[in-house]
Amino acid sequence: MKRIAILGSTGSIGRSTLSVVESFPDRFQVVSLAAGRNVDLAFEQAQRWRPRVVSVAAESQAENLKIRLKSAGVNGIEVVHGAAGTVRVATNPEADFVVSAIVGVAGLEATYEAVRAGKTVGLANKECLVAAGELITAEARRQGKPLLPIDSEHNAVHQCLRGGRMDEVRRIWLTASGGPFLNTPVSKFADITVEQALNHPTWKMGNRITIDSATLMNKGFEVIEACRLFNLPPRQISVIVHPQSTIHSLVEFVDGSILAQLSVTDMRLPILYALTFPDRIPSDLNFSLSDLRHLDFSPPDMEKFPCLQLAYEAANLGGGKTIALNAADEVAVSAFLDGSIQFQDIPVVIEKVVSETPAGKLESIKEVLAVDDRARAGARERVAGFTEQSGSVAVRQQ
Numbered sequence: 189m190k191r192i193a194i195l196g197s198t199g200s201i202g203r204s205t206l207s208v209v210e211s212f213p214d215r216f217q218v219v220s221l222a223a224g225r226n227v228d229l230a231f232e233q234a235q236r237w238r239p240r241v242v243s244v245a246a247e248s249q250a251e252n253l254k255i256r257l258k259s260a261g262v263n264g265i266e267v268v269h270g271a272a273g274t275v276r277v278a279t280n281p282e283a284d285f286v287v288s289a290i291v292g293v294a295g296l297e298a299t300y301e302a303v304r305a306g307k308t309v310g311l312a313n314k315e316c317l318v319a320a321g322e323l324i325t326a327e328a329r330r331q332g333k334p335l336l337p338i339d340s341e342h343n344a345v346h347q348c349l350r351g352g353r354m355d356e357v358r359r360i361w362l363t364a365s366g367g368p369f370l371n372t373p374v375s376k377f378a379d380i381t382v383e384q385a386l387n388h389p390t391w392k393m394g395n396r397i398t399i400d401s402a403t404l405m406n407k408g409f410e411v412i413e414a415c416r417l418f419n420l421p422p423r424q425i426s427v428i429v430h431p432q433s434t435i436h437s438l439v440e441f442v443d444g445s446i447l448a449q450l451s452v453t454d455m456r457l458p459i460l461y462a463l464t465f466p467d468r469i470p471s472d473l474n475f476s477l478s479d480l481r482h483l484d485f486s487p488p489d490m491e492k493f494p495c496l497q498l499a500y501e502a503a504n505l506g507g508g509k510t511i512a513l514n515a516a517d518e519v520a521v522s523a524f525l526d527g528s529i530q531f532q533d534i535p536v537v538i539e540k541v542v543s544e545t546p547a548g549k550l551e552s553i554k555e556v557l558a559v560d561d562r563a564r565a566g567a568r569e570r571v572a573g574f575t576e577q578s579g580s581v582a583v584r585q586q
């Protein structure tokens with residue numbers, strides 16, 4: 189029986205993880221949940237899974253949850269809150285495996301503490317590796333515990349890498365769907381609405397990652413994630429646009445052989461792989477190879493999608509640059525979602541903030557979070573500049 193802690197249980201990956209656990213009740217048990225702000229769902233999950241510890245975002249939400257659990261006759265669940273609460277969930281002595289699925293740097297400290305506590309971590313939170321990959325991977329090596337990628341591309345790479353040694357790898361190919369604007373001319377980018385950007389062609393995901401997929405920044409983050417997870421320089425990580433998202437990624441070996449991983453576009457599969465590694469168990473997540481007609485590939489257009497180029501540049505410089513890249517992107521995406529800036533303003537905000545942030549190597553999570561804070565403030569200033577400059581987006585769009 190594997191005992192699981194989930195950081196981000198009410199989000200998309202968190203819910204998929206619980207669905208996997210539900211399918212294999214004799215293999216997995218939920219021992220702690222970090223739920224965030226959705227108290228209704230946190231209550232439902234606590235009632236259903238009866239974990240030992242549940243964490244929510246704020247103290248008032250924790251009080252609310254305690255009262256609801258009590259009146260439902262559910263006892264014996266410790267309810268905690270805030271950043272300390274998330275760390276408590278992540279380091280729960282009863283947990284063997286921690287699924288890190290909180291979006292953004294909010295999950296960083298708890299993920300690092302889980303690794304430090306000697307847990308095996310399944311990583312769905314890419315910001316952890318983008319902002320603090322050097323620290324997290326070094327700690328995992330020290331602990332002698334694997335970091336198992338749940339991000340579908342890296343999960344595919346992890347599987348393909350079992351076909352050879354690291355010194356036999358020529359390069360990793362990360363596939364990209366290309367997002368909803370793959371065939372939209374740049375001249376039409378000013379007309380892109382939030383609704384269009386949220387309409388991803390192949391994957392159903394949270395809002396931020398969906399916008400990041402539309403700008404290709406998500407792929408940029410994945411390049412950085414791959415560098416850190418597999419200990420390779422950016423020049424050995426290539427991106428290839430593959431609109432069907434059937435091949436989740438590939439590994440090219442020095443002899444010219446390329447191994448690919450194909451499966452359904454369902455996050456339950458990478459989650460199941462991580463939870464059962466190094467074993468594989470039968471599931472009903474079947475892929476119908478005979479229905480497959482064609483696989484298309486093309487190189488990404490870095491001029492049309494400058495976010496990918498910005499990510500490669502940040503990956504080459506490392507340290508503070510990748511922290512700023514992530515922080516500025518998070519601020520710029522939320523500004524786009526609330527109508528403060530336009531789609532094509534997103535890379536402009538990011539470029540400015542990254543260029544103002546020194547590369548420098550970071551020695552602790554505290555230092556990482558300080559750089560992150562400064563980059564966010566810089567990004568907010570930049571966003572405000574856009575709004576002032578143009579009056580309002582509504583006026584600009586007329």
Ligand code: MG
Nearest residue numbers: 339340341410
């Ligand atoms: Mg991915």
